Amino acid sequence: MDFELTDRCKDFQERVGAFMDERIYPAEAIYAEQMREAGDPNFHPPILEELKTEARARGLWNLFHPHKEWGPGLTNAEYAPLAELMGRSPHLAPEAMNSNAPDTGNMEILTLFGTEEHKEKWLRPLLDGKIRSAFAMTEPAVASSDATNIETRIERDGDEYVINGRKWWTSNALHRNCKVLIVMGKTDPDGPRHAQQSMLVVPIDTAGVTIVRGLPVFGYWDREGHAEIVFEDVRVPTSALLAGEGEGFAISQARLGPGRIHHCMRSIGMAERALELLCQRSLSRVTFGQPVADNANIRDWIAEARIELEMIRLLTMKTAWLMDTVGNRHARVEIAAIKVAAPQVALKIIDRAIQVHGGAGVSDDFPLANFYAHQRTLRLADGPDEVHKRTIAQRELRRWETPVTREAVDGTRAAALVS
Amino acid sequence: MDFELTDRCKDFQERVGAFMDERIYPAEAIYAEQMREAGDPNFHPPILEELKTEARARGLWNLFHPHKEWGPGLTNAEYAPLAELMGRSPHLAPEAMNSNAPDTGNMEILTLFGTEEHKEKWLRPLLDGKIRSAFAMTEPAVASSDATNIETRIERDGDEYVINGRKWWTSNALHRNCKVLIVMGKTDPDGPRHAQQSMLVVPIDTAGVTIVRGLPVFGYWDREGHAEIVFEDVRVPTSALLAGEGEGFAISQARLGPGRIHHCMRSIGMAERALELLCQRSLSRVTFGQPVADNANIRDWIAEARIELEMIRLLTMKTAWLMDTVGNRHARVEIAAIKVAAPQVALKIIDRAIQVHGGAGVSDDFPLANFYAHQRTLRLADGPDEVHKRTIAQRELRRWETPVTREAVDGTRAAALVS
Amino acid sequence: MDFELTDRCKDFQERVGAFMDERIYPAEAIYAEQMREAGDPNFHPPILEELKTEARARGLWNLFHPHKEWGPGLTNAEYAPLAELMGRSPHLAPEAMNSNAPDTGNMEILTLFGTEEHKEKWLRPLLDGKIRSAFAMTEPAVASSDATNIETRIERDGDEYVINGRKWWTSNALHRNCKVLIVMGKTDPDGPRHAQQSMLVVPIDTAGVTIVRGLPVFGYWDREGHAEIVFEDVRVPTSALLAGEGEGFAISQARLGPGRIHHCMRSIGMAERALELLCQRSLSRVTFGQPVADNANIRDWIAEARIELEMIRLLTMKTAWLMDTVGNRHARVEIAAIKVAAPQVALKIIDRAIQVHGGAGVSDDFPLANFYAHQRTLRLADGPDEVHKRTIAQRELRRWETPVTREAVDGTRAAALVS
Amino acid sequence: MDFELTDRCKDFQERVGAFMDERIYPAEAIYAEQMREAGDPNFHPPILEELKTEARARGLWNLFHPHKEWGPGLTNAEYAPLAELMGRSPHLAPEAMNSNAPDTGNMEILTLFGTEEHKEKWLRPLLDGKIRSAFAMTEPAVASSDATNIETRIERDGDEYVINGRKWWTSNALHRNCKVLIVMGKTDPDGPRHAQQSMLVVPIDTAGVTIVRGLPVFGYWDREGHAEIVFEDVRVPTSALLAGEGEGFAISQARLGPGRIHHCMRSIGMAERALELLCQRSLSRVTFGQPVADNANIRDWIAEARIELEMIRLLTMKTAWLMDTVGNRHARVEIAAIKVAAPQVALKIIDRAIQVHGGAGVSDDFPLANFYAHQRTLRLADGPDEVHKRTIAQRELRRWETPVTREAVDGTRAAALVS
Structure with missing residues (x-):
């Protein structure tokens, strides 16, 4: 220990x-100003490219990637404190260091399951920060928290797959640099529950893809965007397939582990920053003759924040x-646990920081x-809390x-069905 | 009983x-469309004027106003169920029926404390729905939850008052029809704590008023707007004074009672609508082989929502x-109680409704x-929860x-000061 | 309104x-002393009989009973504030005024469903406070929150019913004056779910009844006792039947409404007393140079207690x-609501009062x-919270x-069964 | 990491x-039976001595003691999982393995601050499990959460100290084997706040010590007992002093670190056992046609328990x-954190386990x-949550x-004092 x-x-x-x-925090105001001036929520501001250049020069690039070939090859446990720091400035730091969702997850999938062609065409420019990517899984028509509900159809037609369906919450798809989508759909809708799905690599400019x-x-139009996308007779060559037909569900599980823990690491960073702001504000504002920080209720909030x-x-x-030592699969329960707990801890702290800031807090x-909006959404993204608790x-x-x-239970269930 | x-x-x-x-709910989509087309968050959409005309024709106008002269003259207890209904469509219904904040509070102040000139010039067009108004109290530089912190200066200069200061969260000030501000400031900064403040009626186009x-x-740019306003040597005639010098704090207290309870009534309506949406969504979506509504955790949420x-x-x-029978002053503790409790009940229900809606819920x-954003802000507007609990x-x-x-306590305090 | x-x-x-x-609060110390001296948790202390005599002399007797014949004939709404007061001293006041559970519920059942013989033999002495009674429903072997689980058998044998089964949590059965049990069992275990049960009036000294x-x-041995009772070939004449065979479930429902609301009224009284104690203690104790009551966290607790x-x-x-105007049946949802909410409100307040009292609070x-123990148990008695929320x-x-x-849901369920 | x-x-x-x-769990029923038969809550049942003999024979003795001389010399981090196991059967396991509170803390104090005479006379028999000890600090007349409130006087009179005061919550003092008390009092009531207190080793049979x-x-009369003790002109030789005059506060701080963390370790064990019971009960009981464990609300409880x-x-x-590597002093914030969090986590889980057990849960x-009673008390013992959060x-x-x-704050405070 x-x-x-x-x-x-x-x-x-x-x-x-x-x-x-030295660079990120001072850039926040510049970023805000460049976005405001552009008047376009999906604008790609120059400050970001400057930061990327600087980060790469400092050797702070692809920190997330476990493979030595592509970055420093840190373990998950080594990456965690770094991702936490990045989470403190979520609109700038992760992308500046080429470690932002959903690209990280997509890069991992392509590393693990991509063909040489995929790697050359998509993985390399992603690792170079030249392009961005998106992951199209969730669908508006069904409860996607149960992945077997997914309805997008992928049908083989000769040397091609034909995709038809509607996705939403495809994050990053409105990023100016987004060039490629990883799309999940059913190749075998009547197969066994977890072997119906397959995954394809689809260039975003393929005919039939309509954003x-x-x-x-919560009123925010994120720069990277969360897109609703229609796939109408979208044709890709069979070489677009990742792994094999029916492997889609398994890939998605492999992808989600690291993706989820990265989110949690950043949540902790966000919560730390919120706690700092809470402390500073409560020390600097005075009500009824004493600093807000001298009230025992505010002190309770601070202590609870630190504990949690x-x-x-x-x-x-x-x-x-655990992921480093026994593998993602055997850390499944723990991944589910932090996916539930981290956003809740962060939300509670952020909410209280808002309260201490008064009107300034909601602006x-x-x-x-x-x-807050970001963390609240995280209680839904990659599966709602309730599915992880299950x-x-x-x-x-x-x-x-x-x-x-077991027998008693099954007996009861059988009896219940009959009655 | x-x-x-x-x-x-x-x-x-x-x-x-x-x-x-018949009119409001069907108008919601039209409203959204007109706002989207305008591309201006402060646009005043035609549908609103149609609804106002219709409401007035139906005799559903100024329902909030307790005085028979100006409306049906309902008691607070009679108005409550109506305000609740309006709260179900907060962007349309209150304004359509000329019963929206902060105009209602301002109309009450003008009714109670306004001169004949004030009534003619501002109250009448407000009651007619021709103009809108705003209330400038909160300041960015100080914790305004303690009203004695307010720093805006009002100085008498001959027949005029001169205003200098900076306000923010002046809601409604960006409404296209907003013509007048009620401004709180200090005429006697060295006077007794609750006699330092005065209130003035200030046309929004007075020289020196800069929005x-x-x-x-939370990312939303409300149509009515929440403005930061600078007052720089703003001059108004002494007739702009409400009640008398030093009466500002007392007026603000008088104003806040009805304003707060109206907010709470609408909170209940919003929460009811959220609960409806929660029920409907949970019945219509299926996960793991059963409707979401069949899960006992969701049922617990529904039951807790109904109870609360x-x-x-x-x-x-x-x-x-109580306000109707013993007066606002004697209902002070109860007003504080609902101001704390209503938004919290509403937020819990809305949050759970979001959770059941998945990604759709945060869009x-x-x-x-x-x-959610609206109700969260209400935990700060008109004083944060903590001040009301105090x-x-x-x-x-x-x-x-x-x-x-008492004596023991005071002894202790005295001892504490010495040590 | x-x-x-x-x-x-x-x-x-x-x-x-x-x-x-004048009488109850001063009697609390005497009661404690008499119980301590007796060294028997089921001792019936003389002070109680004195209080009963006094209460009756003051016309404070059978306040709960809605029928004029037996008491003042108060409505439920009129009784509520009185039961609340009684709840402030739960070991003395309800019994002193002959309005304590479970006797009140049993008296109601006997009033509504008893034969003339039942009334003469059991109801009259109960109303006179001469005897006490108990209600034997819950069973140790099954989850009794689902009343259809009950396994006690009642079989007709000529002019007699024969009872076999095991009950527990039969409260009051160890009271020195307890003379009669109302027992629920199944006369028709294969009948329709809610027509299997019947109820019998059984003298506690009947052969075969073993406590x-x-x-x-929570470590407390309540004076009235919560008994585990075995019924082994217990024979009672068929005249012991309440209402009719198969009416047991319906009677229990009729009984539970008033019983539950009475509990809630007393919960409020207990919580009020806890809040008083919290306030008094926090004013009288000093830490770190100020009275505990001057800490904002304690003030938050007090405010939340008052609100709730x-x-x-x-x-x-x-x-x-509602029970008074539309009947118990139509108040079913509201009864379930308070049954969930009242003990929770009370528990939160009592728990915080304990915290402010330090070690004294748990003694x-x-x-x-x-x-606390009393209220915690109430979250289980008469059905756990979860059943009421359901x-x-x-x-x-x-x-x-x-x-x-509905159809979609049923379709899903059918599909789920097959898969 | x-x-x-x-x-x-x-x-x-x-x-x-x-x-x-093999031994502890099977002994629980025997223990309960021996205690019941004795009819004396402070009885010392033979089974306990059997378990002590067995534990010692297995080398499971004084596991808590960090010094090699007296036990296996485990680090705190090594002891934690063992104390957790002991916590699962709190009435038997800690004492059986000679690792129970408050003796562990007292043994540590005697090891660190005792004279050779103290060690020979008290420490050795304690480490041998021959005698037990108690720690007399808390007082009924003052809020002892602020240790400077303590009023017991220790006055030097020649070669003796004379103790006068009243203590309570002196746990273990009713244990049949308890032979010695460590008593905290003030030798210099007018000295600097943290140098007023001293600590004495006082044989429990000294003249003037009255239990x-x-x-x-919560209704439980713990076997070891929580005593109220009066000290009236109690005389001990000056050699009874631990460390030096004025060192009492410092010793108490040194003592409380390990004592607090041991409590937390055991809390975790108790909570684990409660979770097991919850799972088992929910699998074995059936309501409304399915095992209780199949309800999503119960599953949420289980998941939340596991996460927390x-x-x-x-x-x-x-x-x-941290205690092992940087020392207790530098782990002060963390010790405070677990002291707040562990009982709360445990209480939530135990409470839900009770709920799933129905009436059986409160029996x-x-x-x-x-x-529950044990853990609830822990939120007060060794300082209430609020003091640790502070x-x-x-x-x-x-x-x-x-x-x-700081200056702004002090200025405000000064201003507040004046006004």
């Missing part, structure tokens, strides 16, 4: 911290360590309302299901 | 309900009844995210402070 | 209040009013720990179930 | 686990590791109600207090 970070990790932590202090609209999040942050950070670290003079409870109950209780 | 609504109230309830069903910017709320809604509605009704395809606790403790405990 | 209590109610409120102040043991509640108490009292009053120097949600969802959603 | 336990720890974990399975009574906890348990266990482990047929918040705010904010 050793809670010390590795030296390599501490070195990167210091360097990322310095980059945040219908972007979706706002330490707890969720440790659980996230342990989950990362954009502070990043709090935006953080997973955790199932595993827990399985420890106690004896053949006897 | 009789929980039956009056016949007059039930009659209005039916008529407002019919208006909502610096609008403020977003009934409770907060009753407390709001009782508060209205604008449903009104839920917007309701009021309630003080009153409660006073019942138990004996001379003995 | 009128929140004023009736004059008759206010008169009784004053008289019960005076009785509490196996008493059950503690007002809300739950109003919902309880409205429920009582018996204050009534708080005992109140009822409320079902009713709420029924409003939105269209034939279309 | 390594979350693996040491081999030594895993070896002990296995051995303690085996001892629990007034035991205190119940993992988080609090990790924070406790990290705190132990003594399961250990749940007793666990510590945490102070540390957090100190990071953000610039000279400027």
